Amino acid sequence: MNYRLVSGFETHVELATASKIFCGCSTKFGAKPNTHCCPVCTGQPGSLPVLNKKVVEYAIRAGLATHCTINAVTHLDRKNYSYPDLPKAYQISQYDRPLCEHGYIELDSGKRIGITRIHIEEDAGKLVHERGFTYIDYNRGGVPLIEIVSEPDISSPEEAREYVEKLQLIMRYIGVSDCKMQEGSMRCDVNVSLSQDGVMGTRTEIKNMNSVTFIERAIIYEAARQREILEGGGRVEQATLRFDEATGETYVMRTKEDAQDYRYFPEPDLLTVVIPQEKIDEIAAHMSELPVQKRARYLSLGISAQNANLLCRYRAVCDFFDACLKADAGARHAANLIVGTIYAALPTEEDKEAFALPFAAEEFAKLVKYVDGGKINFTLAQITLSEMLKKGGAVSDYIKEEDLAGISAGELESLCIQAVAANPAAAADYRAGKHKAIGSFFGYIKRATGGRADIKAAEQVLKRLLSD
Amino acid sequence: MSGKIARFSAMLARGEVTSRQLTERYIARIQKLNPVLNAYVCTTFEEALIQADYADGLIKSGMAMPLTGIPMALKDNICTEGLPTTCCSKMLQGYRPCYSATVWERLKAQGAVLLGKTNMDEFAMGSASETSFFGAPKNPADISRVTGGSSGGSAAAVAADLAVYALGSDTGGSVRQPASFCGVVGFKPTYGAVSRYGLIAYASSLDQIGPLASSAEDAAIVYDAIRGSDVRDQTSLPSAGGPTPLECDISSLTVGVPQEFLGEGVAEEVKQAIGAAVCAFERAGAKVKKVTLPAFEVALPVYYIISCAEASSNLGRYDGIRYGFRAEQFGDIRDMVIKTRSAGFGNEVKRRIMLGTYVLSSGYFDAYYKKACLLRGRIRQEFARVFGECDILLTPTSPTTAFRLGQKPASSTAAYLADICTVPASIAGLPAVSVPCGIGEGGLPIGLQMIADRSRDDLVLACAHFFEGVAEVKTPLCREVQL
Incomplete structure (x- = not known):
């Protein structure tokens, strides 16, 4: 038998707006429980939602960055289900007319992973289990989300990883989300099935994945599990699964029989959202450069492909690098110093993502320009940079003007x-x-x-x- | 003849009476008569006196507004910060909202004096106020009769002069029908004209707050104080500034009489009273035209499908977790929610939640909810057509006068028939008013409903004002409520 992996993603991305989707409460992560709450986001009787325009704008940006069509007329729907972290017993989401549709993300191989739709919705609160009690923190309730649904175009764990990383990077570039998987601002539901000689198989859905590594592992495990069932002559049962990070195995949360009926209907408390074409054009005109565009520009400046990739991985690094270029630093030396010396001082992914340095890009640019002009050699630049990373300060604290006369x-x-x-x-x-x-x-x-x-x-x- | 609010305002301005004295007078009436009428489910006398003193301060410093110092009441589904707001349901026992509804904020800003919260059908579901957890209020015209509903307590309070005016909410007739039964003016503005923020939702696309008062003039004054767009309610509409003009040239109007509203099931005395009302307009020079609204016959099912669908969603939040009633004995969270909802809601509420859940379920959605939405569009179109040929529609508010308390209707569907005249305007979001137009058998009030096109709230109020001037129907009070 010839099995082929078929996988699609539903990715929830928290939008980085200052306030929640339907009220003015802060979206800041990590506050004391239930301090970013009001009658609206705790679903007090009589309260009404008011749509945050920024949310629509951010979602349109996400749609444009993934080549989606933007639906000029759209509305919100109620998704009804009962759970303690959902204070209204319905989530305001979008059902039959999402804001964005029919897009794609291109992998390095040139293969396109289709984006079925992107819609806006509100996040739920969080249950906290402590000392035998369950507490509810509604701070996250009403934080804006976009749900990005892909086509089942992913056919290997490696493609899955690339898709998630690309998506993450795009969202960071366009500034709509920090996409911190460990903080839950990006979460993936992964659909997995095996097609057999071109015939689609039954899919299972692995819920709430929050690490790229675990996504890869879960897909490998789940594909193997399904393969074993199929090869044993059995049938894969449609189910929602959870991935156990400790054992590396998936287990069943619920099967199709207890699938919920969400009783979607248009949200009567909100108006139809009408987006004029001028607004879409305006958002498109102000979009920041996307990862592919940035990489191409860096290559054209004579940076090696490897360095360009390493720079483009982190939005903050690109911002820093672009600021250096603006200060007339040479691209090649700047790239080499960042990827070599600065990255060495920032060992973790988080460090590089944050890219918090004790000096400004302009200061760094001064150093690069000394190298560019042959006033100091690369080695001295590296040594100076290491010192600056440790102690901060200005280039002039380390290299005196009189030294720069050079050696006659x-x-x-x-x-x-x-x-x-x-x-x-x-x-x-x-x-x-x-x-x-x-x-x-x-x-x-x-x-x-x-x-x-x-x-x-x-x-x-x-x-x-x-x-x- | 000027309205009660203007009379009291003038007296307050001249210093003939203070708001505190006026308030004390109303408190005394409530203490004496509420045990008979059960119009209020909660009184807020202590706060009322503080508000009255504040109002007296405003008056003294020349900052009085039209409603400053006037004692009033709010239906118990309008949120009042720190004060009980229960929707007359066991489910919201002890609930004190942490915020106030926009309407109450606006009235408070005028220096209004809140006497208490009025009785109603549980979560505004009913037409007799008999589904109230606190027991039914009684009709001041005959205490063996219902007040109508769901704003029955507000109507009874105004009729028996236990408040100068009251706010109610109207989803399918809940302001107009009790106003008709109790012999007062009840006005449902255009959907969106008054902010719903803080009105505990029954059916969001239909709910609308409106005043109950003893005259159209008073209703207009209250309406002017509460209307206008609200940033907290996206469905609210901006409105023209300045007071609503009540004078209008009746002879320039074409009055439509929709035939479907006078069909089978409408009591003879009601038909006669409406006929007389139409004549009054004719005598004043209005052109009278018979019109038809064929979609009228589907209005009731459309109303019940849409309102129950929305209600099933709106009432999902009452789970005993955050506020209100919680069952005492339970196992896990799921069990707690089930036991809480089973014990916290009354039968009518449960019936409508189940109905609404059913019509939204996959497999039934298209046949019920979707179809109802389509028909809603058709009803709107028919009204639009009719308002192309006339300015205002005259109909009964209710097919009958107030029925007896505890009189069990043959079925739920039979009970729902009581709303048949009021739901069409609700479905189309049109402004409509009920004005007393006669006294029927047993001294029971009959109401005339007037419906105008969207945002012609002014026309509805002006016609009501004209009509009460020529009809001069007094609100009847039975022996038990005469002091």
Whole structure:
């Protein structure tokens, strides 16, 4: 039998608006429980929702960034279900007319993963289980979400990872969400099925995945589980699953029989949302550069593909890098210093995402420009940068203006003569044809000048001296 | 002849009476008569006196507004911060909202004096106020009769002068029908004309707050104080500034008489009173035209499908977790919710939740809810057509006068028939008023309903004002409520 993995994603992304979707409460994460609440987001009897326009704008941005069509006339619906974290017993969402439809995300291979729809909705509160009691925190209730539904176009765990990472990056670039999976601002429901010789299989849905690594693992496990069932002649049962991060296995939460009837109907408390084309055009005109566009621009500046990829992975890094370019720093040296020295000082993904440095991009640009202009060499720039990362401050605290005069030709000449004199063995080696020996003199010159000497120039001088 | 509010305002302005004295007078009446009428389910006398003193301060410093110092009442489904608001349901026993409805905020800003919260059908579901957890209020014209509903307590309070005016809410006739039964003016504005923020929802696309008062003039004054757009309610509409003009040239009007409203089931005395009312308009020079609204026959099922669907969703939040009643004995959370809802809601509420859940269920949605929405559109279109040929429609408010308390209707459907004249305007979101137009058998009031096109609230009120001037129907009070 020929099995093929078929996977689609439903991704919830929390929008980074300052206030909630239907009231003025703050969306800030991590506040004391039930302090960002009001009659509206706790569903007090008689309260009414008012749609936050920013939410619609952010969702349109997300739609445009994923090549979706924006529905100019749309509305919100009630999704009715009862759960303690849902104070109105219905979630205001969108059912039959989502804000965005028919888009795609392109993978590096050129394969397109279709985006079926993107709709806006409100998040629920959170249950907190402590000391044998269950508490409810409604701070998250009413935080705006977009749900991004993909086509079942994903056919490997690697593609799944790439899809999620691309999506995450796009949302960060366009500034609609920080997409922090560990904080729950991005969560994925993953559908998995195996098609058999082109015939679609029954799918299962793994709920609420909050790490790319676990998504990959869950898909591998679930595909293997389904394959085992099918090969044993059994049938895969349609079910909602949860992935146990500790065991790496999926287990059934509920089967099709207890599927809920959400009794969707148009939300009567809100008006039809009408979006004029001018508004869409305006949002499109103000969209920030997308990852693919940024990468292409960096490549055109002569940055290596590897460096361009490493820079584009983090929105904050790109912002920093772009600020350096704006301050006239050379792209290649700047990229090398960021990817080499700065990344080394920021070991975790979170560190790089945040990219909180003790100095401004303009200060960094000054350093890069010294290298660009040959006033200091790359090594000194690296050393200085490491110091700045540790202690902060300005470039001028580390490199004095008078030092930047550089080493005059005469000085360099005499330094080279001294270097040769100090290491006669190496000089003999070089003259005997061991040209690598020339490197031994560089250390001397670097030490003597505190790294300020232009080693390439020194090499020319040394070659002349040694061939005399 | 000027209205009660204007008379009291003038007396307050001249210093002939203070708001505190006026309030005390009303408190005394309530203490004496409420045990008979059960119009109020909660009184707020202490707060009322504080508000009265505040109002007296405003009056003294020359800052009086039309409703400053006037004692009034609110239906118990309008949120009042810190004061009980129960929708007359066990489910909201002890609930004190943490915020106030926009209408109450606006009245408070005028220096209104709140005497208490009035009785109603549980969650506004009913036409007799008999589904109230606190027992039914009684009709001041005959205390063996119902007040109508669901704003029965508000109508009884105004009729028996236990409040100068009251606010009610009208979803399918809940302001107009009790006003008709009790012999007062009840006005349902255009949907959206008055903010619903803080009105505990029954059916969101139909609910509308409106005043009950002893004259059209008073209703207009109250309406002017509460209307206008509200940032907290997206469905609210902006409204023209300035007071609603009550004078209008009746001879320039074409009065429509929809034949479907005078069919079978409408009592003879009611038909006669409406006929007389039509004549009054004719005598004043109005053109009278018979019109038809064929979609009228589907209005009732459309109303019950849509209102129950919305109610089933709106009432899902009463689960005993955050506020209100909670069952005492339970197992897990699910069990707690089931036991709480089973014990907290009355039968009529449960019936409508089940009906609404059913019509929204997959497999039935298209046949019921979707179809009802389509027919709602047709009803709107028919009204639009009719208002192309006439300015105002005259109909009975209710097919009969107030029925006896405890009189069990043959079926729920039979009970729902009481709403047949009022639901069409609700479905179409049109402004409508009920004005006393006669006294029927047993001294029971008969109400005339007038319906105008969307946002012609002014016309409805002006016609009501004209009519009460020529008809001069007095609100009848039975022996038990005469002091």
